[in-house]
Amino acid sequence: MIELDGLTKRYRTRVAVDDLTVTVEPGRVTGFLGPNGSGKTTTMRCVLGLTRPTSGTAHVLGGPYRDLARPMRRVGALIDPRARHPGRTAYAHLLALAQSNGLPRRRVDDVVEMVGLGSVAHDRVRGFSLGMGQRLGIAAALLGDPDVLLLDEPVNGLDPEGIRWVRELLRDLADEGRTVLVSSHLMSEMEDTADHLVVLGRGRLLADLPMDELLGAHAAVRVSSPQAPLLAGALQRAGATVELQVDGSLRVNGLDTADIGDVAFETGVRVHELCRVTASLEAAYLALTGDDVEYRAAVP
């Protein structure tokens, strides 16, 4: 369990995290979303005691991270896949970490195999790709078999097989009752992985809700008909909001499929397609964060 209470981190000119109060529950995968610079990494660093909050608290397993006697046995973290000495081998990197927490050498062999780095464990990490770095970072996080996992962008740079592996791993860890907080900017990835979402924008909490709820709130019905204008008018009179899509179909909000079918029947309009579309997480997310993007490409 991770508890943030009024967490605020202010740098000289900007506020990175602004009065954030969130509880991350065990037993589910919590997705941590937000545009670049919205404070996700700063929040994770505060939880791990790497960054000192300006005010508020970040507790993990009931207290500050710094009070944990053998932190890797309780909390596993991946903050930056490049956080390793380039001249050291993957094995030595993990061994030094294991020793620092009194973990047996056998655990190093275990996690090296688990993340699929067995064949390169004794190579210097200088030559590792971003994806291999991610695997090494995940291996370090899993080393102490922790109750809580914080992973910052773990699938960044992974191949499709690796992405699926991470997804299944997170699922399994959460099913075992562990707390899993995972940040990502890959919406499609989150959609398949997370049960719960915490969304940040400019350091503030925008949403803290189950995935289904967010997607449901942005769900709609897709209708196509050769007499689309006629149907659109009838649906609007029935209280729905209707948008004409580029392909000529209608996107309807405010009525479910049964109601729309009835309206079409009463209006005497032929319907060729009628289906419920859940919004992609991406669309829901953009609707949520639209005003809170800090860095946006300028449109020429």
Added chain:
Amino acid sequence: MSRAVPFGALLGSEWTKLRSVRSTWWCTCLYLLTVGGSGWLAAASTDSSARATIAVQTALTGFGVGQLVLVVLGVLAVTTEFASGSVLVSFTAVPRRTRLLVAKTVVVTAWCLLLSAVLAVVCALAARTLTAVPGGVQPTDPEVLRILGLQVASAGLVGVLSVALGAVLRSTAGAVGLGTALVFVLPPALALAGGAIASRVSQGLPALRVGEDAFLAVSTSWPVGMAILAAWAAGTWIAGAALLERRDV
């Protein structure tokens, strides 16, 4: 709540870190070659000496330059963690940062002491076999032992100072630069500059060779020299620990 990790485990972790990078072994080879080689050469080119202590001092000449390598070794042990970002992982694994710095300091200093002890023996052997001294260089001579012991101890303190400089400055270039200036450039430069004040300052800096045979610097008595070096090492280390605890990474 599980008990804290034994300190020995932390030492093991820091030793793994130190031994698993090439720079450690480059520095080690360079140190052994510089100090051992120049000690042997100095002894070989000194045919005879009036006293055993002078013969040994001559053979220890290489430590003057050689300890610069220890500065690089000690600084790199800390600054590469900051440069590579691996300090994030280290501090996540060991959130008690002062404890981590103690472990790192102990490991680096122990390595410096071990190498220097081996070299001190090598240099004393060179003096004994290559330089003619009335009565010979006796390994039990308390004067000789004191000179060797001082040399080894000051090498250890240079190790502590270097780790501390790395923790304060976090940058390899800055810490190696400042370390070199403090122990190698400023003491002789100020000594050459002459004048009462410059001499005083030169004596107050952590010189590489402690005692009467100061390496180009203004000499002091050995207890004063050791006290000055120890004070620099301790002061810088405390500053380094305080900054590590206070600053974000």
